[in-house]
Amino acid sequence: MTYQSPFGLLLAIGMIIGGLIAAPAVAQNGPLRIEITEGVIEPLPFAVPDFVPENGAAGEFAQNIARVIASDLAGTGLFREIPASAHIGRVTSFDAPVAYADWKAINSQALVTGAVSASGDRIVVKFRLFDVFSGQQMGEGLQFAGTTQSWRRMAHKVADAVYSRITGEGGYFDSRVVFVSESGPKNERAKRLAVMDYDGANVQFLTDSRSIVLAPRFSPTGGRILYTSYQSGFPKIYLMDVASVQAQALGDQPGTMTFAPRFAPDGRTVVFSLEQGGNSDLYTVDTSGGGLSRLTNAPSIETAPDYSPDGSQIVFESDRSGTQQIYVMSAGGGEPRRISNGPGRYSTPVWSPRGDLIAFTKQHQGRFHIGVMRVDGSEERLLTASFLDEGPTWSPNGRVIMFTRETAGASGQSSLYSVDITGRNLRPVGSNGAASDPSWSPLLP
Amino acid sequence: MEKGVLYSGIGHVGLILWMFIGGFFIRHNDNAEIAVTEVSLVSRAEFEAILAASPTAPAPEAPQTDISTPTPPTPEVEPPAPTPAVEQPTVTPQPPARPEPEPVPEASPDVVETAPAPVPQAPDEPAPSAPLVVDEPPVVAPTISARPRPKPAARVAPVPTEAPAPDAQTDVAAAPAVTPEAAPEAQVVEEVKPETAPEEAGTELATEANKAEPLAPSASARPKSRPARRAETALAETQDAPATTDATQAAIDAAVAAASGATATEVSAPATAPSGPPMTAGEKDGLRVAVQACWNVGSLSSEALLVTVTVSVELGQDGKPDAGSMKMTEYEGGSDGAARQAYEAARRAVIRCGANGFKLPPEKYDQWHSLELVFNPERMRIK
Numbered sequence: 001m002t003y004q005s006p007f008g009l010l011l012a013i014g015m016i017i018g019g020l021i022a023a024p025a026v027a028q029n030g031p032l033r034i035e036i037t038e039g040v041i042e043p044l045p046f047a048v049p050d051f052v053p054e055n056g057a058a059g060e061f062a063q064n065i066a067r068v069i070a071s072d073l074a075g076t077g078l079f080r081e082i083p084a085s086a087h088i089g090r091v092t093s094f095d096a097p098v099a100y101a102d103w104k105a106i107n108s109q110a111l112v113t114g115a116v117s118a119s120g121d122r123i124v125v126k127f128r129l130f131d132v133f134s135g136q137q138m139g140e141g142l143q144f145a146g147t148t149q150s151w152r153r154m155a156h157k158v159a160d161a162v163y164s165r166i167t168g169e170g171g172y173f174d175s176r177v178v179f180v181s182e183s184g185p186k187n188e189r190a191k192r193l194a195v196m197d198y199d200g201a202n203v204q205f206l207t208d209s210r211s212i213v214l215a216p217r218f219s220p221t222g223g224r225i226l227y228t229s230y231q232s233g234f235p236k237i238y239l240m241d242v243a244s245v246q247a248q249a250l251g252d253q254p255g256t257m258t259f260a261p262r263f264a265p266d267g268r269t270v271v272f273s274l275e276q277g278g279n280s281d282l283y284t285v286d287t288s289g290g291g292l293s294r295l296t297n298a299p300s301i302e303t304a305p306d307y308s309p310d311g312s313q314i315v316f317e318s319d320r321s322g323t324q325q326i327y328v329m330s331a332g333g334g335e336p337r338r339i340s341n342g343p344g345r346y347s348t349p350v351w352s353p354r355g356d357l358i359a360f361t362k363q364h365q366g367r368f369h370i371g372v373m374r375v376d377g378s379e380e381r382l383l384t385a386s387f388l389d390e391g392p393t394w395s396p397n398g399r400v401i402m403f404t405r406e407t408a409g410a411s412g413q414s415s416l417y418s419v420d421i422t423g424r425n426l427r428p429v430g431s432n433g434a435a436s437d438p439s440w441s442p443l444l445p
Numbered sequence: 446m447e448k449g450v451l452y453s454g455i456g457h458v459g460l461i462l463w464m465f466i467g468g469f470f471i472r473h474n475d476n477a478e479i480a481v482t483e484v485s486l487v488s489r490a491e492f493e494a495i496l497a498a499s500p501t502a503p504a505p506e507a508p509q510t511d512i513s514t515p516t517p518p519t520p521e522v523e524p525p526a527p528t529p530a531v532e533q534p535t536v537t538p539q540p541p542a543r544p545e546p547e548p549v550p551e552a553s554p555d556v557v558e559t560a561p562a563p564v565p566q567a568p569d570e571p572a573p574s575a576p577l578v579v580d581e582p583p584v585v586a587p588t589i590s591a592r593p594r595p596k597p598a599a600r601v602a603p604v605p606t607e608a609p610a611p612d613a614q615t616d617v618a619a620a621p622a623v624t625p626e627a628a629p630e631a632q633v634v635e636e637v638k639p640e641t642a643p644e645e646a647g648t649e650l651a652t653e654a655n656k657a658e659p660l661a662p663s664a665s666a667r668p669k670s671r672p673a674r675r676a677e678t679a680l681a682e683t684q685d686a687p688a689t690t691d692a693t694q695a696a697i698d699a700a701v702a703a704a705s706g707a708t709a710t711e712v713s714a715p716a717t718a719p720s721g722p723p724m725t726a727g728e729k730d731g732l733r734v735a736v737q738a739c740w741n742v743g744s745l746s747s748e749a750l751l752v753t754v755t756v757s758v759e760l761g762q763d764g765k766p767d768a769g770s771m772k773m774t775e776y777e778g779g780s781d782g783a784a785r786q787a788y789e790a791a792r793r794a795v796i797r798c799g800a801n802g803f804k805l806p807p808e809k810y811d812q813w814h815s816l817e818l819v820f821n822p823e824r825m826r827i828k
Contacts, residue, residue, distance in 0.1 A: 031757060031815035032724065034733050037824050039740030039794070040646070078744040104800070109793055131789065133796040134768060138789075168786030169746035354747075369654055382654035423652025 043080035044166065046073060046110035047103060049091045050084070051125070057118035061148070065116060065125055065155040072159035072173040075199065076400075077425025079166075082108050094126065103132040110138075112162055121147050125154045129162050139165045152201060153444070160443070172395040173198060176441045177402065178216040178225055181205065182414055182434035189434075193227060195242070198395070198440070200416075200430030206245055215391075215437050219263045222441040224287075226250070226261040226270060237261045237272055239287060251285040251292055260303045263287075264331075265311040271295070273303040282316060295333040304348045307331065308355060308375075315339075315349040315358055315375075326360055328375065339377030348391055351375075354398035357421065361390040361403075370403050372421055383423040387412075391436070396443045402429060404436040488723055607645065724812045732803055736818060739798035742790060742825045749786040752779035753821045756791050760814050764802030766795050774817070791820040 048070040051062040073079040089102030094115035103111050114127035126143035130136065142161055144154045153174055160171030181194040181203070190209035193216055196202055206225070207213055214235070216227040225240045232249075237258045240247035250270065251258070261272040267287070274283045282295040282302045296302045300320035307314055308331075315328050318336070324345040327336035340346040344364030351358055355375070362369040362382065368389040373380040388406040395402070395418075402418045414436040416429040429438075649655070742750060759770040771792055776784040795818065805813050 031817040032729075032813050033817040033819065034729060034736070035819040035821055036733060036737050036740055036791075036794075037821045039737050039742045039820075039822070039825055041650070041743040041825065042646075042741055044741060044744040109797070131793065133793050133800075134789070166786075166789075167744050167746045168749045168783055356747075371654070383652055385654045385656070419653075422650050423654060424650055426653050 043074075043078060044110060045080050045082050045106075045108050046070075046112065047082045047087060047106070047108040048073075048112045049087060049089075051114040051116050051127070052091060052094050054094075054115050054117040055119075058116040058123065061118060061123055061125075061151050062114075062116040065151060065158070066112075066114070068152055068155035069112060069159045069162070071199070072156060073162060075425075075427070076163065077420055078163075079110075082106055094128075098130055100130075100132055100135050103130075108132050110162075110166060112158075114158065118148065121149075123148050123151060123154070125151075125158060127158050127161075129165055152197065156197070169399065170397040170443070172397045172400060172440075172443065174444050175396050176218075176222070176444065177393075177416075177429075177438050178206070178218055178441070179416060179435045179438040180213055180216065182436060183209070186410060186412060193225070193240075194435075198429075206240065206242075207247075215260060215439075217262050217439045218441040220265055220267045220442060222444065224263075224267075225439075226263060228259045228261065235259045237270070239270075250287070251289045253292070260305065262306050264307050265309060271305045271307065271314060273305070282314070295329070296336070306349060306351050308351050309353055310355065315351055317347045317349060324363075326358070326377075339373070339375070340380075341377055342380055350392050350394060352394050352398040353396060357398070359392035359394060359401050361392065370401060370419065372401070381423065383419050383421070384417075384426060389417075391438070393438050393440045395440055402438045402440060404438065406436075490722055722809055722812075724806075724809055728806060728809075732805065732813070732816075735798050735803055736794055740791065740794035740820065742822055745786055745790055745822070746783065747826075748779050748783040749790070750822045750826050752784045752787040753777050753819065753823075754784060754787045754791055756788065756795065756818045756820065758795055758816050758818065760799075760803065760805070760816060762807065762810055762814075764799065764805050766799040766803075766816075768792075768796055771795065787820065787822070791818065794820075 048066050050066045053059040053062040070081045074081045086106050087102075088105055089099045091113050094113065098111065098113070109132055111130040111132050112127055113130070114125060116126075117124045122145065124143055124145045126141060128141040129138045131138050139161075142158075144157050146154050156173035156175075159173045163169075163171040163173070175198045176195050177198055178193065178195045181192045182189050183192075184190045191212050191214070192209050193206040193213050195204055195206060207229075211229050211231040213230075214228040216225050218225060223242055225242060227238055227240065227247075228235050229238050229247075230236075231238075235257045236252065237250045238247045239250045250261070253274065253276075255276065257275040259273050259275070261270050263270055264284075269284050269291075270287060271282060271284045273280045279299060280301045280303055281297060282305050284293045284295060285291060295305075295314070296318075298318070298320055300318050302316055302318045302320075305314050305316040312331055313328055314331050315326060316336075317324050318327050319325070320327075321338065324347045325338055326340040326346045326349045327338050329336035339358070340360070342362075342364075344362050346360050346362055348361045349358050350360070352372075357372045358375055359370065359372050362371050367385050368387065369382040370384045370389045370392050371380055371382040383401065384403070384405075386405055387408040388404075390404055390406075392401045392403045394400075398421075400418050400420055402416055404414050405417045406412050406414045413434045416435045416438050417426060418429050419426045753776065754773050755775040757770075757772055757774045759767045761767060773784065773788040773791075776787065779787070
């Protein structure tokens with residue numbers, strides 16, 4: 001044995017002494033220790049028996065609210081409802097003890113019980129959530145009060161609470177989506193702005209069909225909408241107040257075309273594309289219309305900008321490399337950094353509300369994909385594949401992506417789809433007809 | 446000064462100097478080949494069993510094993526007290542009437558937290574028969590393939606499962622159909638029940654994007670790691686060995702299994718372990734597979750999937766977990782809230798799959814009555 005220096009010898013002596021000291025610790029008694037490194041990924045079975053009507057007027061609401069809650073949870077793909085026909089136990093009173101054995105027998109791992117009372121145009125909804133196999137209530141009971149017209153929102157709020165308690169992340173059910181409702185043939189299609197609940201219910205129109213509208217975007221609080229309209233004959237950005245349905249042009253610059261607007265997280269600034277003389281660059285403007293500021297100055301086309309959740313960066317698409325690719329730069333401008341490096345073309349990047357992923361549209365080998373990648377461009381995952389998928393928008397919790405899917409052919413039609421960020425649970429979103437360009441609102445207050 | 450003292454002093458001083466500066470006179474060969482000695486762990490009981498079974502039988506070649514490092518006992522940590530979600534009461538006035546077209550935002554419902562009324566507990570009586578039954582999951586042998594290829598499926602599990610027969614009910618465990626005609630000569634009358642099979646599962650989430658190109662690794666759970674090559678060789682050599690008695694073969698198999706099991710990560714108490722024979726690697730694997738079959742991480746948040754939780758639980762002699770004894774002793778990798786979600790998923794796994802009692806050797810109860818389960822979701826994260 002040779003030692004390079006005295007430190008080597010001292011180290012060896014220390015290790016021997018340390019080993020002698022540690023030896024008794026290894027030999028001490030303890031429980032059998034097993035490491036579980038592989039589980040299963042499958043929907044969690046749950047049961048939502050009809051809520052208990054606490055008076056006669058609440059009967060209809062009690063059943064409908066339970067159905068909406070079950071639909072919300074099952075629609076995530078993370079949960080699987082056990083139908084009422086398989087239920088053994090019956091919940092006849094909100095405060096009755098839970099017969100866990102009945103729910104265990106049908107393998108229900110979560111149980112939602114609730115009650116509804118109605119008085120005039122007001123209803124009160126209360127619920128409890130139980131972990132069946134643990135025989136415990138999960139969290140405290142909650143109750144929501146509102147008008148009878150808002151019963152669906154109260155059901156969504158219950159579902160959000162259940163979802164949050166089981167998964168540990170926020171829900172997204174009590175939210176809305178603004179989109180472009182389409183009608184008519186492909187070469188003469190009428191387009192109107194419309195809003196609906198996240199699940200396609202309660203569709204309401206915001207504009208008429210006299211002018212083409214594109215790319216609506218909710219403000220961070222959901223109270224305003226940015227969109228592009230051809231009302232003047234050229235694409236211009238408009239800002240609409242949702243409550244009053246009043247819209248006005250934003251930062252009108254004569255001789256230019258403005259499009260692809262997006263709110264900054266603070267809601268006071270808008271980033272958008274401005275085309276002048278055949279060249280498009282990114283600009284920002286205050287929502288009051290002043291303070292126009294140029295962010296990029298390149299002969300290429302820069303468009304589809306979106307802020308990071310903290311407002312410090314902007315992701316956008318550019319063809320400065322010869323094909324459409326995704327770049328990230330500081331919110332104040334500066335040298336952009338390309339983050340898309342795979343084959344094909346990348347467009348319409350959207351930053352996740354969590355800040356960890358960027359969703360995008362990818363065109364490769366004649367097919368379109370919706371995908372996600374890390375903000376540095378790594379770990380790209382394609383979630384969908386079809387003739388035409390584009391325009392992703394994130395759910396408020398960053399778990400689900402909604403996008404536009406268009407079918408091929410002269411009679412091809414656009415419709416809205418949603419998919420989980422794992423690529424599972426691809427499903428159409430009901431919107432009462434052809435639709436495109438969805439933008440998800442934040443959770444409603 | 447005496448000569449002896451002088452010589453002794455010179456000798457000690459020289460020795461001390463050599464210890465400190467001797468290294469500078471010795472050439473250090475950085476490229477010297479490192480001697481590697483393969484070792485394996487065979488418990489005393491297993492070694493004696495081998496000797497007792499066949500004193501003349503040739504000892505099998507010791508397979509190469511990964512020696513797992515004993516994990517020091519973790520301090521017991523009380524789980525964080527659950528914090529009830531605080532809902533902020535909000536009131537939004539009804540919007541005024543507007544001309545068409547216009548949105549009609551609904552009134553924002555008030556959100557009021559109820560008084561946490563205690564819920565009476567119902568006696569947990571045995572359940573009547575039901576179409577869906579939680580059964581003991583099968584102990585599935587790890588599959589080995591030259592090129593692990595993820596199988597896309599809607600359900601992801603460590604071991605892919607083929608689609609069940611159309612008539613088969615979905616169950617945790619596979620079971621053949623039992624009919625009155627199936628065993629006319631049998632003395633034991635079995636209850637009539639339909640064929641069951643595990644739900645179809647793959648190792649990769651089936652997405653639309655990877656259906657067109659099945660080989661595109663856009664999202665996959667990691668395939669199981671291959672066993673150590675030397676272990677396979679040792680097993681083959683063992684099988685090719687001259688004929689021995691059944692007892693000898695069983696003893697050798699037990700020794701090989703124990704050595705191969707070192708690739709697993711469990712650490713049991715050595716030396717001063719409770720009385721009785723130790724748990725074999727196969728028995729530990731059986732317990733692990735039983736628990737992981739019910740460990741469903743599909744509904745966990747991304748943050749909760751970053752948390753490794755350690756759960757302690759006491760088992761009864763019938764192998765059933767005592768839910769009251771279960772607690773999270775340690776967690777790492779996430780917030781308190783994420784750890785709570787991860788713990789609840791782990792708790793559900795133990796209780797669900799232990800509902801009928803884990804299949805454990807009764808004579809080794811002292812070994813397994815107290816369990817420490819480490820739920821590490823690293824391999825279950827979406828890549």
